[in-house]
Amino acid sequence: MATRQPRSLGDTLQEFSQRRALMQQELQKVIIGQHDVIEQLFAAIFTRGHCLLEGVPGLAKTLMVSSLSHILDVQFKRIQFTPDLMPSDITGTNLLDEDEQGRREFRFVEGPIFSNILLADEINRTPPKTQAALLQAMQEREVTVGRSTYQLPVPFFTIATQNPIEQEGTYPLPEAQLDRFMFNIKVGYPTADEEEQILSVTARQEKTEVRKVLSAKAIVNLQKLVSSVAVSEYVVKYVSRLVRATRPQDESAPEFVRELVDWGAGPRAGQFLINGGKALAAMDGRFSVALDDIRKVAEPVLRHRVSTNFQAQAEGLDTEGIIARLLAEIPEPEVAKYSPATPPPPPPER
Secondary structure (H helix, E strand, C coil): CCCCCCCCHHHHHHHHHHHHHHHHHHHHCCCCCHHHHHHHHHHHHHHCCCEEEEECCCCCCCHHHHHHHHHHCCEEEEECCCCCCCCCCHEEEEEEEEEECCCEEEEEEECCCCCCCCEEEHHHHHHHHHHHHHHHHHCCEEEEEEEEECCCCCCCEEEEECCCCCCCCCCCCCCHCCCCCCCCCCCCCCCCHHHHHHHHHHHHHCCCCCCCEEHHHHHHHHHHHHHCCCCHHHHHHHHHHHHCCCCCHHHHHHHHHHHHHEEECCCHHHHHHHHHHHHHHHHCCCCCCCCHHHHHHHHHHHCCEECCCCHHHHHHCCCCHHHHHHHHHCCCCCCCCCCCCCCCCCCCCC
């Protein structure tokens, strides 16, 4: 009986790339356009990251997340955040039960956060007390209620949405919570052709069915595969140089950062840059991370981690402008030149 040959990493990455293409094909049956947004969502899922989607109403943010849950064979819950929402409405609560013998005991009733994909819709419409109920779940993947701590299902992702233009009756997310999101993804308007296609599809009132592509177990296995993608010291040095350049107090920061930025990104930004680069490389079927992968994820990773000051606003510069300028000006690390080994000395003459 012939023995089964073990699969190489190259074959596994190629299969992963094909699976990712199938996911995008299924999702784009429902969502027209938004290729970069979808790619960043996939990158976050394959690296255990959370996403914050920002865009004006009507850009199918909620539909995108719910459709994503349909192509993944996982549990999905949606919470509509409102000003009167309480933390226990998210995490769950202890209820006092009485059995047939009259004995009373507390029983924990799980909240909607106990799911694989949690959609926090309009997260900035609830007070910070309720927003903070997500902090432990997003960082440690667990929830503490009373004296007990409960583990969340694996995998677990939080995808939050918010409207950036309507500020009345909203509560901006604290910086500590913003930092828990791997990506801050801006959902823009569709192109003219895409908008015509959207209107044509909705006018025909066609109901599109999508197939399940990945199970929860398959997602976990792919996350392990992505984590094994190689990252060279060259890439690590570039990421460190880029992140440190966002901090106005750092001696390596460019002059325009010292003038226009109040505070920059922390070490978690560098971790997310590398993780995002790993995901892009794996989805493309490559063994290692390239600098272009880092540059591609730099904006969604750094967008919510760099704060511009009043002078920048007066000059019409936003965070995206600062990041673009950094990517253009921060030099790549120098590659150490190869020097051949010193030849051995000639043997002594006799």
